[in-house]
Amino acid sequence: MRKLLPSSLTGRLIVTSVVLVAVVSLLISATATLVMRSYLTDQLDEKVTQSLGPAEFQARENIPAPPVGQTRGQGFGRAVGSIGARTTSTGTAGELVVSGNGGGARELSSRALAALTDVEPDQDPRTVDIPGLGSYRVAARTTPTGTTVWQGLPTKDVDSTISSLIWWESLLALAGIAAAGAAGRVLVRRQLRPLREVAATAHEVIAMPLSSGEIGQTVRVPAQLTDPDTEVGQVGGALNQLLGHVEQALDARHESEQQVRQFLADASHELRTPLSTIKGYAELSRRTGRDDPDQILAKVESEAGRMSTLVEDMLLLARLDAGREVDRRPVDVTRLLVEAVNDARVVDPERQWRFDVPEEPVTVTGDEQRLHQAVTNLLTNASRHTPPKTTVDVRLRVDDKVRIEVHDNGPGIDPELVPTIFERFVRGDSSRTRASGGAGLGMSLVRAIMHAHHGTASVESKPGDTTFTLTLPAS
Structure with missing residues (x-):
């Protein structure tokens, strides 16, 4: 049939x-x-x-x-x-x-x-x-x-x-059918013209190179063909929404590809320096025959430790990006913050470290080691990128969510750097002098750890007032 x-x-x-x-x-x-x-x-x-x-x-x-x-x-x-x-x-x-x-x-x-x-x-x-x-x-x-x-x-x-009536009925019925066919062809084609325009838009999108590169804004079904009160309008509106989702997905894919390329380039650059140092000291030791191998071995161990830290950070980021679940246990955030601030006082006595936490313990569900790492990264970031005598306040706020705030009165973050502060291999510029160099993975690890705990990481900064906020679901 x-x-x-x-x-x-x-x-x-x-x-x-x-x-x-x-x-x-x-x-x-x-x-x-x-x-x-x-x-x-x-x-x-x-x-x-x-x-x-x-x-x-x-x-x-x-x-x-x-x-x-x-x-x-x-x-x-x-x-x-x-x-x-x-x-x-x-x-x-x-x-x-x-x-x-x-x-x-x-x-x-x-x-x-x-x-x-x-x-x-x-x-x-x-x-x-x-x-x-x-x-x-x-x-x-x-x-x-x-x-x-x-x-x-x-x-x-x-x-x-009756025979005459049947004959005339048959003649008129055939004429009516022929007229219905001719009129139906004209009317149906006219009524389906908007649908053909929607199909033309879809074909135009198909002809676009979507396999690679940045897509940007694709074509859209005209507004007059997206009336939700009509069937064609519903199809046109749904196609526009689909195109919007496709654009977002393709842009996200392109951005991800660019991040991977940049990540590989930055990781290669970061690993090249210690490897070159190790190779140089090894060649120096072989050619000069120096009698002080301890100094050479100390330098090699230092660079090897730097590479090990970088590799471990990249491995952790890869695992978190892959959606690997973190440990889920009750964590006493109050005790965690007190210990982290006390550790920072010992490591960096040049800055004033203060904390403000509730008297009652505040607990969340998560991985204590990773949460401690996130807080430590924020404290280390404040230590590296602020001048001596800077005051660093660590505050714990509880309402419908648990908020950890790390505030300092240092020079602030360059406004151009704020939108990308949580990206990988992003470092502060000269507005934040640092005592020692880092790989630029600390803030990206903070964001990844918060994401794994279904939380968020944000920053607000202006000269003399910089606040990093970690938001976690309340237990």
């Missing part, structure tokens, strides 16, 4: 509309034909019933029928083509009227008479096929004297009228 239908939506809609018109035309024609036939048949039956009166009168008054072919005023049937019969003392006699005005008649054949008299008396008229004469509506009646009379009228006028 599907093979017989057109493949296009336009063709299917046209065929559907034409079929509906054809079905409706057929139903109307059939109903009109049946009603008309019933109406004409009722009229014919009324005439047949009326014709029984004269025949019954002749039988009741015992008026003999004149010889066949002789003109008379009272015959078995009045209309031309009508037939009649009645029982007599010698049997049953029947006649066919062949001329009008009560004129000539001829005797029925035995087969025709037998078919006529087969109709039961005192019943509604019924259709009988009279041999040699055609179809008749026949009725019979029995008089009080016991005589039975039959009368019948031909149905050819009814049949002719």
Whole structure:
């Protein structure tokens, strides 16, 4: 069945509309034909019933029928083509009227008479096929004297009228179907024009190079084709939303690719320096034959430790980016912050370290080691990028969430650096002098650890007022 239908939506809609018109035309024609036939048949039956009166009168008054072919005023049937019969003392006699005005008649054949008299008396008229004469509506009646009379009228006028009606209905139905097909083609194509425009937009997007590179803004379905009250508008609006999601996904992919490239370049650069140092000291020791290997080994160990720290940080970032679950246990954030600040005081006594935490313990669910690492990274960042005598305040706030704030009154962060401070291998510039260099992974580790704990990391900075905030879900 599907093979017989057109493949296009336009063709299917046209065929559907034409079929509906054809079905409706057929139903109307059939109903009109049946009603008309019933109406004409009722009229014919009324005439047949009326014709029984004269025949019954002749039988009741015992008026003999004149010889066949002789003109008379009272015959078995009045209309031309009508037939009649009645029982007599010698049997049953029947006649066919062949001329009008009560004129000539001829005797029925035995087969025709037998078919006529087969109709039961005192019943509604019924259709009988009279041999040699055609179809008749026949009725019979029995008089009080016991005589039975039959009368019948031909149905050819009814049949002719119905045949003519069917022919005109068929002609008009075919014309209506043809007109429906032509009008449906025009109207359907016009109504589907917006859908073709939406499809054209989709094809235009397909033709764009989406496999690589930055995509930017793609084409959109025009606003007039995105009305949510129409089916085409719903498709257009959904396509625009889909294109928006695709753009975001492609831009995110491109950004991720760029980050990976930059990450590899930065990691290679960071690893190249200690490797070059180790290689240089090894060659120096081999060529000069110096007797102080301890100094060389100390330098090699220092650079190897630097590489080990960098590799461990990159491995941790890779694991967190891969969605690896962290340990989920109750963590006393209050104790964690107190210990981290006390450690910072020991490591960096040149700065003033203060903390403000609630008296009651505050707990969250997470990995204590990773949370401690995140806080330590923030404290180390404050130590490296602020001048001596700077005050660093660590505050713990609890409402619907748990917030850890690390505030300092140092020179602040360059405004151009703030949006990318949590990216990998991002370092502070000269506005934040640092005592020692880092790989630039500390802040990216803070953000990754917060993300793994379903939290966030943010920063607000201006000269003399810099605050890093870690937000965690409350237990």
